[in-house]
Amino acid sequence: MVVSEISQKKKMRFRKTLLAWYQEHGRDLPWRKTDDPYHVLVSEIMLQQTQVDRVIPKYREFLEKYPDIKTLAEAPQEDITATWKPLGYNIRPVRLHSIAREVQETYGGKIPDTPEDLEKLKGIGKYTAGAVSCFGYRKPVPLVDTNVDRVLQRVFFGNPASQTTKEDKVVWELARALVPKKNAYDYNQALMDFGAIVCTARKPLCLLCPMQAFCSAYPVSS
DNA sequence: TTCCAGAGTA
């Protein structure tokens, strides 16, 4: 199964079902100011491999101390690293600091809005680049994290536990083909929430899932 | 043990 072989009908059905689910069950991230790319950047770096419940208090503390990218760029690295703890993966505050400095120097203090430019910054990979571009600037770009990866693999390729597991590249291609140009922000947020709430890694809620009629993995045995 | 809103390195 290749991305180009997937019917437009299934893609449309997927998008429609996802957004309908999101209107009812979606949880936005009210703790995050999504109209400020700097806030999105900080939160997304914190969220790398780290649960949201642990991020929220630290995110608040961090932004109180470093309210904008200029303040962060000029702060001593030891302070930033100390503030970061105990979130873990302690190379992240070092890289976030270097990102802030580079944005100041190279981009005049404005965080880039395209995934291509964002990925040039060390510490920002494919996912975070997409997230900052979409959630910070509302660009219609794809983004794939482990939740999205799992949802797309199941719905379009079957249970990833089977041999049909697709490479990263294929999933990104599919994600790109699926992002709507209009409300990519809601779509991507919905996709991630759906993976976190319904299409979970363990014990997915297949019996409550609105996609069971066209999901290639339904029902996932757990 | 495995997994969770990953990314860099070899």
Place this chain on the structure above:
DNA sequence: TACTCCGGAA
């Protein structure tokens, strides 16, 4: 592609 970084929950 595999390994490492980190902490906490299931």
